[in-house]
Amino acid sequence: MIVMKFGGSSLADVPALERVASIIEGRRARRPLVVVSAHKGVTDQLIAAGRAARAGGVDGADAILGELRARHEELALAVGLDIEEPRALLDRLETVLHGVGLLRELTPRTLDFVTSFGERLSARNLSALLRHRGTPSAAFDAWDLGMLTDGKFGRARPRPECEERIEAAVAALPEGEIAVTTGFIGRDRRGRVNTLGRNGSDYTAAIFAGAVRAEELEIWTDVSGVLTADPRVVAAASPVAALSFEEAAEVACYGAKVVHPSTLEPARRHGVPIRVLNTFEPDQPGTQITEGGAGADEAAPVKAIAHKGGQSVVNVRSTRMLGQHGFLSRIARAFARHEVVVDMIATSEVSVSLTVPPTKGLGAVLVDLRKLGEVTVEEGRTELCVVGSHLRDTKGIAGRVFGALADADVNVEMISQGASRLNLGVVVADADAATAIRSLHRALFE
Numbered sequence: 001m002i003v004m005k006f007g008g009s010s011l012a013d014v015p016a017l018e019r020v021a022s023i024i025e026g027r028r029a030r031r032p033l034v035v036v037s038a039h040k041g042v043t044d045q046l047i048a049a050g051r052a053a054r055a056g057g058v059d060g061a062d063a064i065l066g067e068l069r070a071r072h073e074e075l076a077l078a079v080g081l082d083i084e085e086p087r088a089l090l091d092r093l094e095t096v097l098h099g100v101g102l103l104r105e106l107t108p109r110t111l112d113f114v115t116s117f118g119e120r121l122s123a124r125n126l127s128a129l130l131r132h133r134g135t136p137s138a139a140f141d142a143w144d145l146g147m148l149t150d151g152k153f154g155r156a157r158p159r160p161e162c163e164e165r166i167e168a169a170v171a172a173l174p175e176g177e178i179a180v181t182t183g184f185i186g187r188d189r190r191g192r193v194n195t196l197g198r199n200g201s202d203y204t205a206a207i208f209a210g211a212v213r214a215e216e217l218e219i220w221t222d223v224s225g226v227l228t229a230d231p232r233v234v235a236a237a238s239p240v241a242a243l244s245f246e247e248a249a250e251v252a253c254y255g256a257k258v259v260h261p262s263t264l265e266p267a268r269r270h271g272v273p274i275r276v277l278n279t280f281e282p283d284q285p286g287t288q289i290t291e292g293g294a295g296a297d298e299a300a301p302v303k304a305i306a307h308k309g310g311q312s313v314v315n316v317r318s319t320r321m322l323g324q325h326g327f328l329s330r331i332a333r334a335f336a337r338h339e340v341v342v343d344m345i346a347t348s349e350v351s352v353s354l355t356v357p358p359t360k361g362l363g364a365v366l367v368d369l370r371k372l373g374e375v376t377v378e379e380g381r382t383e384l385c386v387v388g389s390h391l392r393d394t395k396g397i398a399g400r401v402f403g404a405l406a407d408a409d410v411n412v413e414m415i416s417q418g419a420s421r422l423n424l425g426v427v428v429a430d431a432d433a434a435t436a437i438r439s440l441h442r443a444l445f446e
C-alpha cells in the first residue's frame with residue numbers, strides 16, 4: 001500500500017482534480033490510500049469567515065459563505081457528487097457561523113470546527129470524481145478511519161492508540177476501492193474536532209503511512225520536490241534529488257513550507273520513505289527522503305537553504321550569574337512554562353540569545369526572564385539555515401557562507417550550528433533576507 005497526499009493547489013479546480021484522479025488511477029496496483037487538503041484557498045476563507053462572523057455579527061460571514069457555497073456546488077456538479085452532500089455540510093457551517101455571530105466569540109475550538117469543513121468537502125469531491133470516472137472510491141473523515149487526537153485545538157497531535165485504530169480501520173476497507181480521507185483534522189476522545197495546525201495534511205498523511213506501514217508516502221504539491229531554496233525568493237532554485245530524514249527535518253523546521261515539520265517523525269519511525277512530487281509535472285523524479293538520504297546528490301555538502309522570517313531574537317545577559325550553574329536551565333524553564341518554542345540558541349558565559357517565532361506567550365516569558373538579568377528583544381528577524389549532512393566533513397563551507405553574506409553586504413546578527421552539525425544557521429534582519437538568500441544560493445548552488 002502507498003499513501004498519496006495532495007495539497008490544496010493540486011486540488012484547485014476541475015482540471016486539477018482530473019489530473020489528480022489520473023495520477024491516482026495510474027497507481028492503483030500499489031493500493032493507494034489518498035489524503036487530501038482543502039481546495040486551494042478554502043482554509044483561508046474559512047478562517048476569514050469565522051473572524052468576519054465574530055466582528056460583524058450573524059450576517060458578517062454571509063459574503064464568504066456565499067462564495068464557498070457557489071464554488072463547492074459548482075465543483076460537486078462537475079464531479080458528479082450529489083449536491084445535497086456539500087449543501088448539508090455548508091448548512092452546518094452556516095449554523096455554526098451564525099452562532100459565532102450571535103456570541104461575537106470565536107474560540108480555538110470553534111475555529112477548528114469551522115476550518116474542518118474544507119477537507120471534508122474536498123475529500124467528497126475527489127472521491128466522487130474517481131467514481132464518476134469509473135474508479136471505485138469512498139470518502140472518509142479521518143476520524144472514521146481511526147484518527148484520534150489529543151484535544152489541543154489548532155495544534156493537535158495523534159493519541160498513542162491512534163496507529164492501531166488506523167491500522168484496523170484501513171485493514172477493514174473493501175479491497176479495490178480507493179479511500180480518500182481528510183488531512184488536517186481529527187476528533188478527540190470527547191468527539192470534538194481538532195486540527196493539526198496549518199499545513200497539517202502532510203502530517204496526517206505521515207500518520208496514516210506509518211500506521212499502515214506503507215511502502216511509500218507520496219506528497220504531491222505544486223513544485224517538483226524540495227527545492228534548494230524557496231522558489232518565491234530564488235527563481236533559480238532547483239529540486240534536491242535526495243534527503244535524509246534528518247536533513248528534511250531541518251529544512252522543514254527552518255521554514256520550507258513544502259513539508260510540514262511533523263511529517264518526518266512518523267514516517268521515519270516506521271521506515272516509510274517519502275517522495276515529494278509535482279502534480280503538474282508528474283513524471284519529474286521529485287525528492288526522495290529516506291533514512292540514509294541515498295541518491296544522486298548524496299555527496300553534496302549543502303542540500304538546501306531554508307529560511308523563516310518574522311522571528312524575534314531574545315537576549316538575556318546576567319553578570320550576576322557569571323560562573324554559576326543553572327543559568328541556562330532557568331532560561332529554558334521560563335520558555336517551557338509559557339509553552340514558547342525556541343529555535344536557535346547561542347551562548348556565552350554571561351549572555352544567551354534565542355530566536356522565537358511570533359507568539360502571544362512571549363510577554364509572559366519576558367517577565368520571567370527579567371528576574372534573571374537584562375533582557376532585550378529584537379523583532380523582524382529572519383533565520384537562515386544551510387542544511388546538509390556533509391557540512392560535518394566538508395572544509396570551507398562556513399567560509400563560503402560568510403563570504404557570500406559579506407558580498408551581499410548583509411550583517412549577521414547571530415550564528416548557530418546545530419549539535420548534529422548538519423545545519424549552519426544565521427540570523428539577519430528581515431529586510432536583508434532576500435538579498436542574503438540569493439547571494440548564498442549563488443555561492444552554493446549556481
Ligand code: ADP
Pocket residue numbers: 006007008009010037199220221222223225226227228229230231232255256257258259304305
Ligand atoms: P500544498 O498546498 O501542496 O501543501 P504548500 O503551499 O503547503 O503546498 O507547499 C508548497 C510550497 O512551498 C511551494 O509552492 C513553495 O512556494 C513553498 N516552498 C518554500 N520553500 C520551499 C522549498 N525549499 N522547496 C519547495 N517548496 C518550497
Ligand code: ASP
Pocket residue numbers: 007008037038043044118183184197198199200201202
Ligand atoms: N488545509 C489546511 C491548510 O491550509 C491543511 C493543509 O493544507 O495541509 O493549512
Ligand code: MG
Pocket residue numbers: 007199202257258
Ligand atoms: Mg502544504
